[in-house]
Amino acid sequence: MRGTIRFLLxxxxxxxxGAVAALIWANTDLESYAHxxxxxxxxxxxxxHPHGADRVxxxxxxxxxxxxxxxxxxxxxxxxxxxxxxxxxxxPKQAAAPLIATLGGMAGPAGVYVLGxxxxxxxxxxxxxxxxxxxxxxxFSYMVARLVFGSGHPAIPFLLLLAIADDxxxxxxxxxxxxxxxxxxxxxxxxVLAMVIGVGLRRARVRSFWPYVVVCGTLSWFGFHWANxxxxxxxxxxxxxxxxxHVDTGLYDWSKLEADDTLTAFEHWFKNPVELIxxxxxxxxxxxxxTSVGDATWLVLAGLLLGKPIGxxxxxxxxxxxxxxxxxxxxKGDLVVLGCAAGIGFTVAIFVSGxxxxxxxxxxxxxxxxxxSFGAAAVTFVLAKVFHVQxxxxxxxxxxx
Numbered sequence: 001m002r003g004t005i006r007f008l009l010x011x012x013x014x015x016x017x018g019a020v021a022a023l024i025w026a027n028t029d030l031e032s033y034a035h036x037x038x039x040x041x042x043x044x045x046x047x048x049h050p051h052g053a054d055r056v057x058x059x060x061x062x063x064x065x066x067x068x069x070x071x072x073x074x075x076x077x078x079x080x081x082x083x084x085x086x087x088x089x090x091x092p093k094q095a096a097a098p099l100i101a102t103l104g105g106m107a108g109p110a111g112v113y114v115l116g117x118x119x120x121x122x123x124x125x126x127x128x129x130x131x132x133x134x135x136x137x138x139x140f141s142y143m144v145a146r147l148v149f150g151s152g153h154p155a156i157p158f159l160l161l162l163a164i165a166d167d168x169x170x171x172x173x174x175x176x177x178x179x180x181x182x183x184x185x186x187x188x189x190x191x192v193l194a195m196v197i198g199v200g201l202r203r204a205r206v207r208s209f210w211p212y213v214v215v216c217g218t219l220s221w222f223g224f225h226w227a228n229x230x231x232x233x234x235x236x237x238x239x240x241x242x243x244x245x246h247v248d249t250g251l252y253d254w255s256k257l258e259a260d261d262t263l264t265a266f267e268h269w270f271k272n273p274v275e276l277i278x279x280x281x282x283x284x285x286x287x288x289x290x291t292s293v294g295d296a297t298w299l300v301l302a303g304l305l306l307g308k309p310i311g312x313x314x315x316x317x318x319x320x321x322x323x324x325x326x327x328x329x330x331x332k333g334d335l336v337v338l339g340c341a342a343g344i345g346f347t348v349a350i351f352v353s354g355x356x357x358x359x360x361x362x363x364x365x366x367x368x369x370x371x372x373s374f375g376a377a378a379v380t381f382v383l384a385k386v387f388h389v390q391x392x393x394x395x396x397x398x399x400x401x
Contacts, residue, residue: 012139012143018282023371037284060284064284065230068232068351072232076239081245081263084245102162102315105136109307110133112303113132126295128356129357131352134170135346135349141344142159148337148384153390154326170352174355175229178230183227187227194219198212207243207262209265220236286371288368308376310339345370349369
């Protein structure tokens with residue numbers, strides 16, 4: 001049983017099961033599913049805006065706005081560590097090609113989406129969803145890429161770095177382009193204060209991550225929430241202030257969890273709970289009626305399945321033309337296949353769908369496109385055959401650079 005649970009956690013299967021359960025539920029009894037999403041936990045004015053009225057604290061709010069902050073915090077940790085000495089973002093020459101490819105992997109999908117909306121003549125209704133297909137689901141893209149390339153192929157660290165950079169830009173996009181109301185910047189002093197307190201805790205040699213998360217994290221979360229920026233980003237400011245290792249040993253290298261610094265202990269403690277949170281996220285967000293397929297579905301799919309690989313290939317080739325070579329052993333064909341694997345949007349694409357559009361047919365149609373982006377996995381396997389991708393098994397099991 002323990003081995004089974006570990007397998008489920010390590011392969012993000014709780015998220016898939018939650019999403020599948022939500023789809024079955026929504027397509028058999030949509031009314032009860034909608035009721036489940038918005039179960040009222042309690043009313044509280046202090047959770048809402050300080051100048052606003054009493055608000056309802058729902059199950060959907062608990063998962064999407066509160067618990068998902070832990071998911072984005074772990075993603076933020078990987079971005080932060082990648083900038084440390086030894087990290088791939090700390091070396092401009094090493095990072096250049098993947099970062100330029102990342103720009104293509106975001107501009108391509110956004111461009112395809114907007115162009116499609118223009119051709120359809122529906123820019124007014126659909127344009128706000130341009131960022132949905134820019135997302136790359138690290139867990140599933142990584143899993144598919146390892147099956148195709150093998151753990152030792154240079155395309156694997158290239159994809160991981162691309163996905164890390166994609167995450168970083170995605171977090172900025174959510175904060176800047178999808179506020180939940182008029183931005184009230186005065187409340188962003190609270191995350192600043194949270195960081196100051198965090199620095200004080202670090203100087204006082206506080207090693208436990210709990211004071212950073214509970215005290216600093218809560219203060220920062222309310223600052224984001226009251227500023228009308230998405231509160232799921234609320235824990236990001238406390239990541240850099242936690243005591244951490246001064247070097248990076250590898251992207252998504254779980255052997256790092258044996259380290260004893262505070263930031264690693266935070267990831268170690270919350271890694272599995274976050275997988276369960278993602279399961280709840282899938283259950284509460286992926287429930288859409290299949291009859292909701294619409295224009296937004298095709299735009300999101302086109303962005304992810306066409307815009308992603310095309311953008312990554314063009315910008316990756318541009319980086320090479322500028323003198324920033326692809327990793328040794330990685331071909332242009334590998335770049336196309338890797339771009340297809342990056343076209344699995346899923347988790348973050350569903351999340352952005354929920355903030356880009358209000359509840360209704362357009363949001364549901366966009367979510368179906370995000371769910372259907374799993375089709376990128378099949379395309380990846382087909383193109384791997386076409387481009388004769390050679391699988392390389394690494395001795396390190398695929399961890400590290």
